[in-house]
Amino acid sequence: MNKHLDEARRILASNDRGGYTVPTDRLYPFQWNWDSAFVAMGFALYDVDRAYRELERLAEGQWADGMIPHIIFHQPSDTYFPGPSVWRTRHSIPTSGITQPPVFAIALRKVHEAAGSITEARTLPLYEAALKWHRWWYCARDPEGTGLVALLHPWETGSDNSPAWDIALARVPTTTETAVARKDTGHVNAEMRPRDEDYKRFIHLVDTYAACGWDPAQQWEKAPFKVAEVQTTAILLKAGEDLEHLARRLGRKDEAAEIAALNARSRKALLAQWRPALSRFVSRDLISGEDVEAPTQAGFIPLLSLDLEEEIAGALVGEMKAWSKGLKVVFPTTKPGIESFEPKRYWRGPAWAIINWLLIDGLKRNRQPDLAEELRKSTIDAIETEGFAEYFDPMTGEGCGGLGFSWTAAAYLWLMRQ
Numbered sequence: 001m002n003k004h005l006d007e008a009r010r011i012l013a014s015n016d017r018g019g020y021t022v023p024t025d026r027l028y029p030f031q032w033n034w035d036s037a038f039v040a041m042g043f044a045l046y047d048v049d050r051a052y053r054e055l056e057r058l059a060e061g062q063w064a065d066g067m068i069p070h071i072i073f074h075q076p077s078d079t080y081f082p083g084p085s086v087w088r089t090r091h092s093i094p095t096s097g098i099t100q101p102p103v104f105a106i107a108l109r110k111v112h113e114a115a116g117s118i119t120e121a122r123t124l125p126l127y128e129a130a131l132k133w134h135r136w137w138y139c140a141r142d143p144e145g146t147g148l149v150a151l152l153h154p155w156e157t158g159s160d161n162s163p164a165w166d167i168a169l170a171r172v173p174t175t176t177e178t179a180v181a182r183k184d185t186g187h188v189n190a191e192m193r194p195r196d197e198d199y200k201r202f203i204h205l206v207d208t209y210a211a212c213g214w215d216p217a218q219q220w221e222k223a224p225f226k227v228a229e230v231q232t233t234a235i236l237l238k239a240g241e242d243l244e245h246l247a248r249r250l251g252r253k254d255e256a257a258e259i260a261a262l263n264a265r266s267r268k269a270l271l272a273q274w275r276p277a278l279s280r281f282v283s284r285d286l287i288s289g290e291d292v293e294a295p296t297q298a299g300f301i302p303l304l305s306l307d308l309e310e311e312i313a314g315a316l317v318g319e320m321k322a323w324s325k326g327l328k329v330v331f332p333t334t335k336p337g338i339e340s341f342e343p344k345r346y347w348r349g350p351a352w353a354i355i356n357w358l359l360i361d362g363l364k365r366n367r368q369p370d371l372a373e374e375l376r377k378s379t380i381d382a383i384e385t386e387g388f389a390e391y392f393d394p395m396t397g398e399g400c401g402g403l404g405f406s407w408t409a410a411a412y413l414w415l416m417r418q
């Protein structure tokens with residue numbers, strides 16, 4: 001076996017903490033929601049039992065209302081802030097109180113298919129967990145039935161400090177009840193992480209929602225940050241398609257029809273977020289009512305779940321190529337050359353293997369095999385040159401952030417199989 005494939009499997013094994021995989025040692029010492037879904041797809045390629053286990057352990061954190069939290073604190077650790085005492089949630093296993101992009105059902109379909117039909121018994125409870133979660137999304141995060149789901153904390157987007165949140169986050173006060181005791185900057189260079197001011201706002205939001213007792217309706221009313229987001233909605237729609245497929249396979253006809261109706265609603269809403277003048281899709285800030293025009297990768301993620309007309313797909317691809325010009329590693333999470341582009345700072349420019357994975361699937365779906373292949377090669381080269389870093393500086397190719405990263409390993413396994 002190619003030595004990098006071997007190394008990818010070794011990373012997943014060494015980040016195993018008992019049926020679940022931490023994103024990386026120390027910096028992220030618990031189970032993270034969308035990280036685990038990507039990891040499960042990696043495992044599905046060679047160890048289906050372990051792939052199911054990853055999703056089962058994630059589902060252990062599911063709340064009674066259907067929400068699957070962004071972190072499940074299976075075991076204590078003092079290398080991460082904010083821990084359970086800051087979140088003040090009530091689940092039997094301690095969890096955070098916010099969620100993350102719903103990749104779960106996308107992973108479940110892949111795991112189910114890798115397993116073959118004999119494993120229906122193992123798929124069923126996970127299918128039910130996914131269905132509950134999707135219902136939660138539409139009920140708690142789109143109470144007006146617009147088809148776009150909203151996020152109440154930048155961490156829910158998975159793109160913590162993206163320039164997409166700059167305007168919306170600036171309205172959030174920096175005052176906190178909880179003392180902010182960051183641990184991340186003790187593990188990696190502060191230049192590569194969100195700024196202190198961002199952290200205070202992140203914690204202000206946690207304090208605000210904890211004071212609502214984590215009740216979704218109260219949070220919706222009190223939220224000082226509320227963005228109806230295209231990346232998350234696009235992921236929810238793709239996951240919804242996979243969930244609908246599973247529902248049919250499992251003979252759940254009524255549920256399949258229910259999911260199909262939700263999918264149709266999101267499909268229509270996402271399409272309405274296309275902005276020809278920008279050649280991108282845009283999110284909406286629900287507090288100001290304005291489009292979020294900051295140029296980030298999120299604007300291209302709808303490729304994943306829409307079958308676009310030639311003209312729109314062509315415009316998206318043209319824009320993606322313009323952003324990629326002259327870069328060592330694609331695809332940048334912020335448009336290069338603009339003021340907010342910072343090639344080493346987390347979600348303000350760096351290329352991430354899992355974002356590329358979503359974009360590659362979306363480009364293929366929309367008949368753009370050449371650009372999909374370019375992204376795939378670029379991701380593989382970056383990893384083979386620099387290792388399984390958390391993300392890559394698109395200008396220099398340097399591997400940044402944490403090392404031995406689980407989802408980078410899973411992405412490598414997945415991209416090498418095609």
Ligand code: GLC
Pocket residue numbers: 023028032033034035157158159160
């Ligand atoms: C950071 C990322 C988030 C990821 C987590 C664990 O918070 O922004 O997307 O899930 O780290 O890797």
